Amino acid sequence: MSGDSRPPELRSRSSVLAELLCLTGLALVAFVWIIPLQVSGGGLGLDPGFLPRLCAGAIGLLVLADGLQRLLRGQPVEVYPAGWSALARVGGLAVLGAVVLEFAGIAAAALVTIPVGMLILGERRPILIAATTALVAGLLFLFQR
Amino acid sequence: MSEALLGFGDALHPLNVAFIVLGVLMGYVIGVLPGLNRPAALAIAVPLSYYMTPLSAVAFLIGIAKASGAGGATTAILINTPGEPNATVTCLDGYPMAKAGKAVKALKVALYGSVIGDVVGTLALIMIAKPLADFALRIGPIEMTAIMLFALTLIAALAGNSLQRGLAAGIFGILLATVGLDIESGTPRLTFGQVELLDGIPLLAVTVGMLALSEMIIQAEDVLAHRGDQIASVPKEGDSSFNWREFLHVLPTFVRSSLIGTGIGILPGLGPTVASFASYAAAKRLARPGEEFGKGEIKGVAAAETADNAVVPASFIPLFALGLPGSVSAAILIAALMIHGVVPGPRMFAEHERLVSGIYGTMLITAAVMLVVGRVGLVGFAQLTRVPATVIIPVVTVLCLVGAYLESHSFFAVELTIGFAVLGYLMHRFDYSRVTFLIGFVIGPQFELSLRQSIIISGGDFTVLGKHPIALAIVAIALGAGLYFLRSGRERAS
Numbered sequence: 001m002s003g004d005s006r007p008p009e010l011r012s013r014s015s016v017l018a019e020l021l022c023l024t025g026l027a028l029v030a031f032v033w034i035i036p037l038q039v040s041g042g043g044l045g046l047d048p049g050f051l052p053r054l055c056a057g058a059i060g061l062l063v064l065a066d067g068l069q070r071l072l073r074g075q076p077v078e079v080y081p082a083g084w085s086a087l088a089r090v091g092g093l094a095v096l097g098a099v100v101l102e103f104a105g106i107a108a109a110a111l112v113t114i115p116v117g118m119l120i121l122g123e124r125r126p127i128l129i130a131a132t133t134a135l136v137a138g139l140l141f142l143f144q145r
Numbered sequence: 146m147s148e149a150l151l152g153f154g155d156a157l158h159p160l161n162v163a164f165i166v167l168g169v170l171m172g173y174v175i176g177v178l179p180g181l182n183r184p185a186a187l188a189i190a191v192p193l194s195y196y197m198t199p200l201s202a203v204a205f206l207i208g209i210a211k212a213s214g215a216g217g218a219t220t221a222i223l224i225n226t227p228g229e230p231n232a233t234v235t236c237l238d239g240y241p242m243a244k245a246g247k248a249v250k251a252l253k254v255a256l257y258g259s260v261i262g263d264v265v266g267t268l269a270l271i272m273i274a275k276p277l278a279d280f281a282l283r284i285g286p287i288e289m290t291a292i293m294l295f296a297l298t299l300i301a302a303l304a305g306n307s308l309q310r311g312l313a314a315g316i317f318g319i320l321l322a323t324v325g326l327d328i329e330s331g332t333p334r335l336t337f338g339q340v341e342l343l344d345g346i347p348l349l350a351v352t353v354g355m356l357a358l359s360e361m362i363i364q365a366e367d368v369l370a371h372r373g374d375q376i377a378s379v380p381k382e383g384d385s386s387f388n389w390r391e392f393l394h395v396l397p398t399f400v401r402s403s404l405i406g407t408g409i410g411i412l413p414g415l416g417p418t419v420a421s422f423a424s425y426a427a428a429k430r431l432a433r434p435g436e437e438f439g440k441g442e443i444k445g446v447a448a449a450e451t452a453d454n455a456v457v458p459a460s461f462i463p464l465f466a467l468g469l470p471g472s473v474s475a476a477i478l479i480a481a482l483m484i485h486g487v488v489p490g491p492r493m494f495a496e497h498e499r500l501v502s503g504i505y506g507t508m509l510i511t512a513a514v515m516l517v518v519g520r521v522g523l524v525g526f527a528q529l530t531r532v533p534a535t536v537i538i539p540v541v542t543v544l545c546l547v548g549a550y551l552e553s554h555s556f557f558a559v560e561l562t563i564g565f566a567v568l569g570y571l572m573h574r575f576d577y578s579r580v581t582f583l584i585g586f587v588i589g590p591q592f593e594l595s596l597r598q599s600i601i602i603s604g605g606d607f608t609v610l611g612k613h614p615i616a617l618a619i620v621a622i623a624l625g626a627g628l629y630f631l632r633s634g635r636e637r638a639s
Contacts, residue, residue, distance in 0.1 A: 019575065039327075039334045046597050048327035048334050055320035059313045066309035080574050086365035087570055090542060094358060094566065097546045098559045106550070110543045117539025121368050132536050140547065 009079040016077055020067030027060030093117045107141035152502025155200055156510055164201045165507060168208020169514045173522060175209065176216020177529040178537060181360075182229050183213040184473040188357040189541060191349060191481050192548030199485035199500055204507040206481050210474045211263055211511055214417065214454050215519055218255035219526055222446070223248060231417035231453045234425045238438060238445030249385030249523065251446050256519040257392070258399055258451035260512050265403035266410060266458035267508045270465070273411070277466035278491035284615065286598035289467075291619035293592045296413040296469050297585060298623045302630035303419065305578035309631075314577040315585035321346055322589020329597065341557045348480045349552045351586055354565025355579050356473065358545045361538045362570045368534050391443065398428050398444045399451050406452035410459025413471035413584075417456040424452030458508055464489050465501070468591055473580050476587045484552075490591075 031053055039049035070077060097113035104112075114133045123129060155161065168190075175186040190209050194202035214231070221232040222239035235255065242251040281289075301311030324335045325345030336342040402424040409420040428448035429438040438445045460472040468490030470476035482489055487497055494501055549562035569579050603609035610617050 035335070038337065040332055046329060046600060048330055048332045051593050051596065052320055052323045052335060055316045055323070058316050059320070062309045062313040062316070066307055066313070069309070082366040082370065085369055086362050087567070089369075090358075090362045090365045090538065091563070091567060093539065093542055094546060094563045097543055098556065098563060101546055101550060101559060102556050106547050109546060113543050113546075114539045117542060118535050121365060121535045121538060123533070123535035128533075128536065132540065136540055136543065140543075 011077040011079050013071060016067065016070055020063065020071070023063045024060050024067070027056050027063060030056040031060065089120045090117075093120065106144045107137050110137040110140050148498040149502040152499040152504075153506040155499065155503040156204070156506025161201050161204050161503075161507065162510060162514075164197065164205040165208045165511050165514050166518070168205040169212040169511060169518050170208075172209040172212025172214075173216040173518060173526050174529055176213040177219045177526045178532055181537060181541065183210060183217075184477065185357040185360040185541070186213055187474060187477040188352045188355075189544050189548055191352065191477060191484070192551045194481055195484060195551060199482065199487055200503040200507065202481050202485060203478070203504050204511070206478060207504075207508055208511050208514070210457050210478075211259075211454065211508075212515055212518070214457060215256060215259035215450070215515055216526060218259070218446075218450050219252065220530060222251045222255065223527055224530065229417075231421045232449075233418075234421040234449035235446055235453075237425070237449075238440070238442045239449075241439070241441035242443070242446065245441050247384045247441065250387050250443070252523050253385075253387040253520075254395065254443055254446045255450040256516070256523065257387070258395075258402070258447045258449075259454040259519070260516045261399045262403045262406050262451035262453065262455035263458060263512045263515065264509070265400075266407045266455035267505070267512065269407045269411075270458045270462050270508070271505050274462050274465040275494055277462065278494050281467050281491040285602070285613070286595040287602065287610070287613045288616045288619065289595040290592065290599045291613075291616040291623070292467065293469065293588055293595065295619050295623040295626070296463070296471075297581070297588070298627050298630075300413050300584055301578070301581050302626065303416070304580040306576055308627060310576060311578050311581045314572065314579070315581040317577075318582040318585025318587075319589040319592055321351075322586050323593065328590070328594060339557070341555065345590075346561065346586075347552060347558055348483065348587070350549055350558050350561040351565050352477055352480055352583065353545050353549050354562040355569035355583055356477075357541060358562060358566035359569030359573065359579070361541050361545070362566065363573060364534055365538055368538065395444055395447045398447045401427060401431075402448045402451035403455045406455025407459040409452070410456035410471065411462050413460075413463055413469060416460075416472055417453045420452040420456045421449045424448040465493060466491060468588075470584055470587050473583060476583050479587050 035049055035052045035056060039052060041047060041049075093113060093116060096116060097109050100112045101109040111133060114136055115129050118129050118132065171186070171190070175181045175183070186209055187206060190206055194205055197205060214229075217227065217229050217232040218235050218239065221227045221235040222243050225236050225240040227233045227236055239251045239255065242248065284292075297315045298308075298312065301315050302308045303311075305311040305314070322345070324342055326332070326343055327334055333343060405424045405427060406417075406420040409416075409423060425438075425445060425448045428444050432438055432442075432444070436442050436444060456472070457474060460470075460475050461478070463469040463471045464475040464478065468488070470479055479489055487493065487500065545562060545566075546559055549558045550556065552558055572579050572582065610620065
């Protein structure tokens with residue numbers, strides 16, 4: 001519902017090609033190396049590696065077909081509008097929360113993660129930060145008990 | 146019959162009704178809060194249901210699923226901001242109505258439409274699921290494999306922008322569902338030596354990571370781009386009444402949209418967005434002279450909201466009858482039921498008849514609670530748009546981690562949840578449908594079982610399909626649908 005009328009930026013052919021090679025390569029590695037290494041023969045009934053290999057092969061072919069269709073037909077692929085900052089911040093926050101959770105428990109995880117999360121997302125109102133942290137950590141503390 | 150009556154009695158138990166009220170309240174709050182959507186909310190709520198009885202857990206989750214859809218109309222009408230894609234259609238006439246001083250009238254129409262659609266969808270579930278389950282028990286693994294392939298093709302084509310990418314995502318879900326002990330030989334598969342993975346990847350880690358935590362990363366993008374929150378307020382003056390004459394005027398739209406929503410909800414993958422658009426298009430096509438859709442037409446709001454809410458109960462029909470989740474909400478409900486030892490599918494009607502009746506009763510009570518809570522809090526819920534996303538994202542992140550931890554009191558599950566959040570974000574970024582992945586992951590074990598049985602029965606000979614006309618017809622429809630979506634995708638791109 002925004003009024004932004006600028007045409008979307010399109011991805012370069014090399015980036016689409018890189019995505020195609022990366023994903024097809026992963027599917028190929030899974031098919032010829034990871035699955036045979038991680039699945040031993042069952043001896044009874046159907047080979048346990050049958051479905052995983054079938055899936056890996058199918059994914060590789062589908063990704064290849066999709067990538068080639070985009071490249072050969074020149075189908076435009078829009079650039080994703082955001083950078084990687086959100087992933088880095090929220091991902092980092094989740095890792096911090098997991099570490100605190102492991103060593104100090106549920107309530108402590110809230111006590112540390114919520115103010116840090118609010119600060120890294122740009123929240124600067126101290127009362128709001130303190131109130132939110134105290135409320136959620138308090139509720140989790142009661143829940144834990 | 147007595148089991149069925151006992152089930153309905155269970156639904157009326159005060160504790161169960163209390164969980165319905167709690168779920169509906171939470172659903173409305175989530176529907177209005179910026180940055181939270183129905184799948185994310187359900188994924189976070191599943192861990193909260195560990196300590197409830199199976200029926201109370203389902204009552205709680207169904208309350209959230211239904212009310213979040215109804216609550217989503219509030220921001221669509223008041224500030225022209227759809228909380229979910231399916232509420233986009235509500236904006237078309239809801240916001241012009243609000244600008245014309247008819248905000249409360251639009252909110253009332255949305256509420257009544259939501260409840261009517263919900264009741265019709267629930268009645269369809271009650272009438273269709275059992276006969277369909279009886280039919281499903283008579284069909285063999287070859288037909289079941291064909292049905293699952295058909296469902297996956299449909300979901301893959303409709304949930305994303307490309308059939309190939311959708312199918313790749315769904316098959317990736319099936320691939321990850323093979324992690325753990327092989328069902329036939331007991332051989333460990335793809336566990337990388339991790340003992341925790343012998344039972345497979347926990348469904349909750351996948352749902353919470355893929356739907357809730359990854360959604361917080363996506364919402365954080367908006368916060369960091371300073372796409373600020375708008376605050377809704379309900380004007381105190383204007384035309385707020387919705388009388389019987391107007392109700393009867395809109396009634397045909399309510400009925401038609403309920404049927405459209407129910408029909409679309411039964412088919413896996415189509416979902417509430419398609420239902421809202423289809424219902425709105427039908428209402429617009431049948432418009433009388435003087436009815437101006439897109440400029441504040443009351444029937445436009447009714448069409449969108451009624452169809453949207455009929456989808457949720459109708460999408461449980463394939464879940465209960467075939468064990469196939471037709472939507473993300475249904476896939477998450479599988480996780481909740483499995484935590485309590487109930488496996489959705491045709492056998493559920495024989496093994497848990499009382500629970501199934503209880504769920505039906507619960508769903509009807511939820512509709513009544515939605516009406517009361519929605520009517521009482523019609524104006525008050527709008528105030529919740531004041532909660533900034535900078536508060537919601539860190540709080541939900543913590544709840545995701547705690548929820549994942551509580552399932553098994555294992556940090557491995559927390560690590561997996563974070564891993565799936567990153568995977569879900571990357572899939573969103575590169576346009577691979579997370580919904581199709583999740584549904585592939587959920588149906589994976591059943592798909593493998595049916596496929597194995599089919600291969601054993603047929604001896605690997607595909608010509609056996611000729612002796613199974615139902616399976617052959619379903620495979621032919623799946624192939625036809627696949628080719629149709631491929632062609633239409635190419636035409637759209639060119």
